[in-house]
């Protein structure tokens with residue numbers, strides 16, 4: 001069986017990755033519609049030997065569409081109702097519906113059982129959340145998690161193509177002795193912008209009343225929903241780093257019971273979508289340059305946290321555009337096809 005697919009936000013970094021993955025994974029599509037804002041409409045995209053013209057998204061765009069892949073951003077809130085009404089299943093990479101009790105928030109390797117309760121929209125979690133829960137799930141199955149402390153080192157790709165271009169341009173300007181310009185990071189709509197080249201910016205998205213950023217609160221709130229455990233104690237610090245495509249995260253976990261490093265390595269190595277990259281004797285550990293372009297998240301630096309009972313530390317890296325966004329969303333659609341849920 002083949003499915004009529006629409007990609008909303010087809011011209012952005014995530015939209016482009018959807019196309020790469022649809023081809024690479026032989027996703028069974030019949031018709032393919034590329035939708036974007038008025039600004040990008042009319043753009044021609046070559047895909048699998050055919051030329052597609054990007055159309056401006058309207059409510060009518062979703063007639064006859066079976067699977068609507070939303071790359072993210074504000075358009076999701078605008079068009080999700082019409083897409084659902086047209087009978088499409090929306091897999092939305094934006095935060096618009098993630099915390100809606102009617103909307104499953106899914107990482108297919110972690111909580112696939114949540115998909116069945118969908119009412120037309122399935123939410124793709126925030127990239128940093130996806131990457132972290134891929135490592136947490138196999139460990140949680142061994143012993144219930146009490147508390148998580150995570151610090152992230154997030155690639156500029158999370159700020160979109162423009163943020164990637166900004167890093168590249170700043171490095172060039174520095175090498176050529178030209179003035180360094182910052183217009184995008186830490187966020188295009190924020191009042192102040194800072195150089196990211198050779199710098200770290202401890203702000204991703206806006207600050208909330210509680211002095212956390214939206215990105216930090218997403219990791220906290222979304223992880224509880226995905227793990228179905230509101231008793232989880234989580235704190236997060238999310239930082240922008242001068243890396244192109246992969247996010248890295250330092251995670252500290254306190255469990256109910258002790259888990260040995262050996263046991264942790266065993267269950268992580270066995271978990272689909274995770275690669276164990278952990279051998280200090282050989283200086284082997286995950287690095288963003290290595291995980292970019294790959295499907296799996298990689299886990300290493302696994303060690304006991306001797307400062308508490310039943311604690312472990314680990315380091316996890318994953319491609320933010322791939323498993324952090326487009327791959328996870330496409331895997332949700334693949335799961336639904338495999339389990340005949342359309």
Ligand SMILES: O=C(O)CCCc1cccc(C(=O)O)c1C(=O)O
Nearest residue numbers: 072073093094095126154158159204
């Ligand atoms: O910056 C990063 O490294 C990740 C940010 C991802 C992101 C960017 C803009 C808007 C949203 C959003 O949907 O709210 C999201 C999201 O939460 O997926």
